[in-house]
Amino acid sequence: MASQQDLDFTYSTIDQVFRLSIGETGDYSGAMYNGDFSLTLEQAQAQKHQFIADSLRIRPGSKVLDMGCGWGPFLTYIKHQRGAIGRGVTLSQEQAEACRNNGLTVDVKDCRLITPDDYGTFDAITCIGGMEHFCSIEQWQAGEQDSIYANFFKNLGDLLPTGGRFYMQSMVFGEQLPPFDSISLQADPDSDAYYMALMIAQFPGSWLPYGPAHIGHCARPYFKLVSISSGRLDYIETIGQWRRRFRAFNARKYAIYVSLLPRLLTNPAFRGLISVFRKSPNRVCFERKIMEHYRLVFEKV
Ligand SMILES: C[S@@+](CC[C@H](N)C(=O)[O-])C[C@H]1O[C@@H](n2cnc3c(N)ncnc32)[C@H](O)[C@@H]1O
Known part of the structure; x- marks a missing residue:
């Protein structure tokens, strides 16, 4: 799994830049x-929130856990638009x-690792872009990926009643994933292997699931899949919109960009993080089908 340090690198480093560009929540x-x-972008994010809340049948007073809540967009939506009682967890200190x-x-x-002893049980649970971080490259190489996901779904099942619903969306590997041994920051800078290396640098400690069937297989003893849709094209558009907002001038934000420059020059991993000013590795991976993206609604059996 990506460690707290890994996730702080990915998310806490960009905390202020993110909030100045995309909004507080x-x-x-x-x-x-x-x-x-x-x-x-805001309309499309609101449409997503509505889809999730409808899929999970979130109503006034529903108790909802948002796993990997980021800066709290979905918690904000269900609090103000649905009158639900939300709780979030994240591994980024700055986000919290x-x-x-x-x-x-x-x-x-x-x-x-959440159990009913922590917060009791919930009416509905979400994990919007968190599963990407559950398995590290080392764990995948050690053959632990399936058991990590199966354990996750087992623990999740303890937090929901029978018939309770779980929404997740996750990047997954696509049909064009290059061989692992070819992935390198020294590879040809327009190659799939190079873009995958940038992704790994941007999201240390994270190795993706191999498609929705892989996730469904690990969930199967505890959950049935009730809805599935691809968000790959939507993600390409989302990234384009983010890049425009990250580039938009704001004096405080640009001062932060400048303060990050020394780390950029000394740490190749930072190249992924400044992708707002270059070609986004994330976007290229979606365009080339190195990665896919899925929205899944599960129901506890
Ligand atoms: C791509 S962000 C998505 C944030 C938010 N859900 C959203 O849609 O804006 C991934 C989030 O997952 C969190 N995360 C990843 N692994 C986690 C874990 N094991 N426990 C808690 N949070 C985790 C990160 O800290 C981050 O907040």
Whole structure:
């Protein structure tokens, strides 16, 4: 699994830049355009929130856990639009602090280890872009990926009643994933292997599931899949919109970019993080089908 240090590198480093660009409680996961790319990013994110809340049947008073809550976009939506009682967990200290400052209930905690002793049980649970971080390259190489996901779904089952629903969306590997041995920052800079190396640098400690069937297989003893849709094209559009907002001038934000420059020059891993100013590895991986993206709704059996 990505460690707290890994996730702080990915998320806490960009905390202020993110909030200045996308908004205090902005989404850092693929939006939902449903084929209508004339929507604004904010409209498409709101459409996603609505889809998730409807799929999970979230109503006034529903108790909802958001695993890997980021800066709290979904918690904010269900609090204000659905009258639900939300709780979030993240492994990024800065995200948790920002969420609390915005009136949300959020702890720094590993969501995979939550038991009913921590917060009781929930009516509905979400994990919007968190599963990407559950398995590290080393764990995948040691053959532990399936058991990590199966344990996650087993623990998740303890937190929901029978018939309770879980929404997740995750990047997964696609049909064009290059051989692992070819992945390198020294590879040809336009190659699939190079873009995958940038992804690994940007998201240390994280190795993706091999498609929705892989996730469904690991969930099967505890959950049935009730809905599935691809968000790959939506994610490509989302990334384009993010890049515009990250580049938009703001004096405080650009001062932060400048302060990151020395780390950029000395640490190749930072190249992934400044992808707002170059070609985004994330976007290229989706365009080339090195990666796919899926939204899955599960129901506890
Ligand atoms: C791509 S961000 C998505 C954030 C948010 N769900 C959204 O849609 O904006 C991934 C989030 O997952 C969190 N995360 C990853 N692994 C986690 C774990 N094991 N326990 C808790 N949070 C985790 C990260 O800290 C981060 O907040």
